[in-house]
Amino acid sequence: MCFLFLLLQLNLFAQDGFQLAVLKYQGGGDWYANLETSLPNLINFCNRELKTTISQEQAIVEASSPEIFNYPLVHMTGHGNVVFNEQEVTNLRNYLLAGGFLHIDDNYGMDQFVRRELKKIFPNEKLVELPYDHPIYSAAFNFRNGLPKVHEHDKKPPQGLGIIKNGRLLLFYTYEADLGDGWEDPEVHNDSEEIRRKALEMGANILTFVFLGGNELP
Numbered sequence: 742m743c744f745l746f747l748l749l750q751l752n753l754f755a756q757d758g759f760q761l762a763v764l765k766y767q768g769g770g771d772w773y774a775n776l777e778t779s780l781p782n783l784i785n786f787c788n789r790e791l792k793t794t795i796s797q798e799q800a801i802v803e804a805s806s807p808e809i810f811n812y813p814l815v816h817m818t819g820h821g822n823v824v825f826n827e828q829e830v831t832n833l834r835n836y837l838l839a840g841g842f843l844h845i846d847d848n849y850g851m852d853q854f855v856r857r858e859l860k861k862i863f864p865n866e867k868l869v870e871l872p873y874d875h876p877i878y879s880a881a882f883n884f885r886n887g888l889p890k891v892h893e894h895d896k897k898p899p900q901g902l903g904i905i906k907n908g909r910l911l912l913f914y915t916y917e918a919d920l921g922d923g924w925e926d927p928e929v930h931n932d933s934e935e936i937r938r939k940a941l942e943m944g945a946n947i948l949t950f951v952f953l954g955g956n957e958l959p
Contacts, residue, residue: 759794759795759796759813760795760796760798760799760800760811760812761780761784761795761796761799761800761812761814761815761816761948762799762800762801762802762809762811762812762814762815762816763776763780763799763800763801763802763815763816763817763818764802764803764804764815764816764817764843765801765802765803765804766803766804766817766819766823766824766825766829767804767823767824767825767826767829768821768822768823768824768854769821769822769824770819770820770821770822770823770851770854771819771820771821771848772817772818772819773819774818774819774820774848774921775818775848775921775922775924775925777925778924778925778926778929779818779921779922779924779925780799780816780921780924781797781799782924782925782926782941783924783941783944783945783948784796784797784799785797786924786941786944786945787944787945787948790945791881791945791949793948795948800812802815803829804825804829804832804833805826805828805829805832806832807832809832809833809836809841810836810839810841812841813840813841813842813951813952814841814842814843814844814948814951814952815836815841815842815843815844816843816844816846816921817843817844817845817846818845818846818847818848818851818921819848819850819851820848820849820850820851821850821851821854822851822854823851823854823855823858824854824858825858825861825862830858830861830862833862834862834863837862837911837912838906838911842910842911842912842913842951843911843912843913844912844913844914844915844947845912845913845914845915846914846915846918846919846920846921847914847915847916847917847918847919848919848921848922849892849894849919852916855914856868859904859912859914863904863906863911866904866905866906867904868902868903868904868914869902869903869904869905870900870901870902871901871902871903871910871913873885873886873887875901876950877901877910877913877946877947877950878901878946879946880945880946880947880949880950880953881942881945881946881949882942882943882945882946884942884943884946887899887900887901888900888901888915888918888920888943889918889920889923889936889939889940889942889943890917890918890919891918891919891920891922891923891932891936891939891940892919892922892923892930892932894917894919895917897917898917899915899916899917899918900915900916900917900918901913901914901915901916901918902914902915902916910950913947915943918943919940920940920943920944922940923936923937923939923940923941924937924940924941924944
């Protein structure tokens, strides 16, 4: 099942119409943060700069839904609490082990909750910081110093964290970076074009890595 799902990912990257999805979760956090322009702008950037053919219409998928298997990459963001029940934990674990990929972007305030809930999904796996020479930082654009910093909150450096199982990166958690804010329309946060460009390039790296850049079984 995992091998077939990975093949599907590679094929979809070159085909018309496949979708990316935003994860809808429980707990009170604003899963819909940045919903209007963030992921749509990243999709447009990839289609323009990398000649991908991703559907411009993002999907919304609940953590418990079997529909999650229709989306090779799911994006999760927000500011507050996150809670996964037993059904959602099982569904997300099965999705990730089958070859799906989860990108989590802390929009500030969800870190403690994300870490707690990830331990439910993979209690025996550690969330580790990826080294700067990891291929996710050079899949399409070079980021020799890791994640770009879009917004400052607590004067902490941005971190790219992941869970790796059987040699495969299952999810990528961008912490203290605010990539999703950088993907939004410029008037939303008044970020400079340079900052927005870096955020979009790093987002493009994530997509390229997942679909083409070596996120494979050993």
